[in-house]
Amino acid sequence: MLKIGEFSGLSRISIRMLRYYDENGLLCPAYIDETSGYRYYEECQLVEAARIAALRDIGFGVALIGEIIRGGERTLERALRQRRKELLEERERANSQLLRLESALHRLGKDECNMKYEVTCKTLPARYVASVRDILPAYSYEGRLWHTLMKETAALGLQPDGPCCAVGIYHDTEYRDRDVDVEIQYSVKGRYQDTEHVKFKTVPPVFMASAVYTGSYEKISEVNAAVAAWVRDNGYVFDGLSFSIYHVGPNETQNPDELVTEVCYPVRKKGA
Incomplete structure (x- = not known):
């Protein structure tokens, strides 16, 4: 002993x-x-x-x-799988925090007050889209929806349609820290059958105020401020769910500085 x-x-x-x-x-x-x-x-x-x-x-x-x-072994396997899920979620949160940190470091010393965003008012035409909608732990988990869409439609040979193909829509009327209701839409040509999680539908046109910016998603608060000021100064009011158009998204580049995003807010003339 x-x-x-x-x-x-x-x-x-x-x-x-x-x-x-x-x-x-x-x-x-x-x-x-x-x-x-x-x-x-x-x-x-x-x-x-x-x-x-x-x-x-x-x-x-x-x-x-x-x-x-x-x-015993079954309990061990169940516990290990649950722990792996938790660690993957922690890693995803850490990666998101690192991106925000790098963005903050990159912008140190710059005069953010001089950052200008051009806001335009236009109509996004009706589109036929592949859509996936779910409740996510946080906004940073939106990639899960795109993964589901790509996985379930891989055999369908989807044909993209139009310059505004990839869209993320936020169905909560206010910002939420968790359990967020997010929908993604991918504009396609032709007609397709729904899969388990992917629904195909025609969405109506949207009259909106929008601004395009290049760089990390952490800039979105600045862009939102520019859009809000434009809406106020031009006699409009917000009129619907906000959404983002991903002109250059994570599927095209892993460099946050190369992302190109259009922040969009449906609007109408005040009093209309």
Whole structure:
């Protein structure tokens, strides 16, 4: 048998953590000397210790590790798959935060007050589109909808139509931190059958005020401010759901500085 110090060295788990595991019934000594209080472990418990350490490194807490070990292989697989999903979502959030950070660094020292955006008023004509709509954890998850659209229509040979092919529409009437209602639309030629998540439909024309900008999506607040000022100064009011047209999107470039986006707001003349 191994003394607790020896077991600690071989398992690469501190004595403090071994005592904590024992208190929580996760990894208990095989024998405790009643006279001295010394704790002893079996050599075979090193395998169990390694399993616990691996699960801790993945990010599981002590209580959940206990449930996993007691639940067997199926419980382990279910827990691992759930943890993988959580880590992928964390990575997606971290990547989004890094993009915002890089954009902020890139703009340091620049006079943002001098940034000008040309706002125009026009009608987006009626279009036949492939549409996917879902509730997403946050706006940054919109790529999931495009992935679904591409995956489910890969065998259909969709033919793009018009210069404004890719559109993202935001169905919530206010900004939301989570559980956002987003729809994407891809303008196509011809007629197609709906798939599981992709619906084909004709959308009506939209009279809108819009501004095109180049660069990261983090600029959108500035562009929104320019559009709002134009709407106010030209006697219009907002009249419908905002949307974005992706003239050059993530499918065409991985460089945020090369993205070309048109921010669009349906409008009408005040009093009309």
